[in-house]
Amino acid sequence: MMSNNAALIERDLSVLWHPCTQMKDCETLPPIPIKRGQGVWLEDFEGNRYIDAVSSWWVNLFGHANPRINAAVRDQLEKLEHVILAGFSHEPVVELSERLVKLTPEGLSRCFFADNGSSAVEVALKMSFHYWRNLGKTGKHKFITLENSYHGETLGALAVGNVALFKETYDPLLMRAISAPSPDAFLREQGTSPGEHAAKIFDQMEELLERHAEETCAVIVEPLIQCAGGMRMYDPLYLSLLRDACDRHDVHLIADEIAVGFGRTGTMFACEQAGISPDFICLSKGLTAGYLPLSVVLTSERVYQAFYDDFEKLTAFLHSHSYTGNPLACRAALATLDIFESDNVIEKNRALATKMQQVTEPFRTHPNVGDVRQLGMTLAIEMVKDKEKKIPFPWQQRRGLKVYQYALGKGVLLRPLGNVVYFMPPYVITPEQIEHLAETAWRGIEIAVAA
Numbered sequence: 200m201m202s203n204n205a206a207l208i209e210r211d212l213s214v215l216w217h218p219c220t221q222m223k224d225c226e227t228l229p230p231i232p233i234k235r236g237q238g239v240w241l242e243d244f245e246g247n248r249y250i251d252a253v254s255s256w257w258v259n260l261f262g263h264a265n266p267r268i269n270a271a272v273r274d275q276l277e278k279l280e281h282v283i284l285a286g287f288s289h290e291p292v293v294e295l296s297e298r299l300v301k302l303t304p305e306g307l308s309r310c311f312f313a314d315n316g317s318s319a320v321e322v323a324l325k326m327s328f329h330y331w332r333n334l335g336k337t338g339k340h341k342f343i344t345l346e347n348s349y350h351g352e353t354l355g356a357l358a359v360g361n362v363a364l365f366k367e368t369y370d371p372l373l374m375r376a377i378s379a380p381s382p383d384a385f386l387r388e389q390g391t392s393p394g395e396h397a398a399k400i401f402d403q404m405e406e407l408l409e410r411h412a413e414e415t416c417a418v419i420v421e422p423l424i425q426c427a428g429g430m431r432m433y434d435p436l437y438l439s440l441l442r443d444a445c446d447r448h449d450v451h452l453i454a455d456e457i458a459v460g461f462g463r464t465g466t467m468f469a470c471e472q473a474g475i476s477p478d479f480i481c482l483s484k485g486l487t488a489g490y491l492p493l494s495v496v497l498t499s500e501r502v503y504q505a506f507y508d509d510f511e512k513l514t515a516f517l518h519s520h521s522y523t524g525n526p527l528a529c530r531a532a533l534a535t536l537d538i539f540e541s542d543n544v545i546e547k548n549r550a551l552a553t554k555m556q557q558v559t560e561p562f563r564t565h566p567n568v569g570d571v572r573q574l575g576m577t578l579a580i581e582m583v584k585d586k587e588k589k590i591p592f593p594w595q596q597r598r599g600l601k602v603y604q605y606a607l608g609k610g611v612l613l614r615p616l617g618n619v620v621y622f623m624p625p626y627v628i629t630p631e632q633i634e635h636l637a638e639t640a641w642r643g644i645e646i647a648v649a650a
């Protein structure tokens with residue numbers, strides 16, 4: 200029996216340890232207990248409502264309590280909640296695999312399921328390494344990653360990530376990855392286009408591949424947007440150059456589309472914008488539209504065949520997670536794909552993306568906004584101390600947190616990444632709600648930069 204926020208907060212703070220949180224902050228900024236969700240709205244125990252402008256950490260696609268996904272999960276619940284996927288199978292996981300093979304870039308024909316994004320990254324890394332080993336290339340045991348990249352929190356995923364805030368503390372525990380400079384368009388010189396910048400930065404990747412190909416299993420990238428790294432975006436040219444170079448050097452390409460997949464960049468998958476097929480694609484987050492934890496790695500028939508042999512040869516991929524391919528999660532994913540198809544979502548999102556672009560146009564001339572960047576349904580506004588020189592505010596000042604607090608008071612959940620305020624809303628947001636996001640962000644930024 201819970202009727203107000205305070206009582207639940209008190210119980211929460213006496214037993215919980217929240218993710219990605221300095222718990223001491225909760226003394227002044229306690230967690231907000233949510234009673235129900237409906238569409239873009241989250242509602243607390245006192246009737247306050249918030250627009251979920253970050254899609255509850257980039258997972259929600261079609262709103263909270265979506266009737267169609269609810270119905271699918273409910274239907275599945277009456278039939279089969281879960282079954283072991285080794286030695287057994289079920290209809291939702293088969294159908295989902297068939298549809299993902301059709302939907303993802305050409306050449307990806309095999310689905311291996313896990314239950315969260317980091318695990319999918321671990322699967323791709325291990326599979327790539329193991330593939331080369333099965334081919335007798337035991338010297339390949341390294342990975343190349345981009346600076347400012349993020350691939351998850353488990354030790355393997357953390358090792359190929361590159362955001363200091365998440366990684367540095369654990370450095371002694373991590374395998375050594377080789378890092379290449381990011382093609383991040385924000386870092387380009389004035390007068391250079393994002394494409395020119397990507398091509399120039401790629402030279403260093405080419406050099407690393409030349410030097411390390413013999414010992415490298417794969418290059419892992421977040422296609423087009425380095426999300427956790429501050430929604431930094433780069434030109435698709437980098438991906439086509441990378442695909443070509445990986446082929447020439449006999450190195451795999453792993454596309455981590457955990458955040459950018461399912462329409463966030465304006466196309467179903469970000470790789471499509473470069474016209475490439477990776478050797479591995481990792482999907483999670485939007486896969487179930489924010490309903491249930493599920494992830495999948497798709498790979499090629501060539502990789503699959505390298506593991507296919509008599510058991511005694513010990514070439515099998517002996518990796519599993521307890522909730523691998525959970526039927527409820529697969530049904531949520533199937534309902535999600537149904538909505539994409541029947542509602543022509545990718546097409547319709549274009550109007551919403553244009554709206555986001557229009558309402559944030561005035562931010563470009565704000566004296567403390569260093570960049571407004573957008574790809575499809577992801578839009579980021581970067582606060583800077585010095586607009587000309589793009590000098591950031593010191594992170595210790597926590598300016599983003601001031602935007603967060605202001606926005607909550609205005610009924611908007613914005614959760615800036617450092618100095619980067621961004622919108623990554625569910626696709627059911629309305630043009631009027633987008634206007635409200637922009638107004639709130641504007642006022643929030645004014646307060647944050649003045650402080």
Ligand SMILES: *Cc1c(COP(=O)(O)O)cnc(C)c1O
Pocket residue numbers: 315316317318320349350351352421426427455456457458459483484
């Ligand atoms: C969120 C994310 C992950 C990790 O997924 P989890 O489900 O949080 O483990 C990996 N890669 C990218 C690009 C992500 O954004």
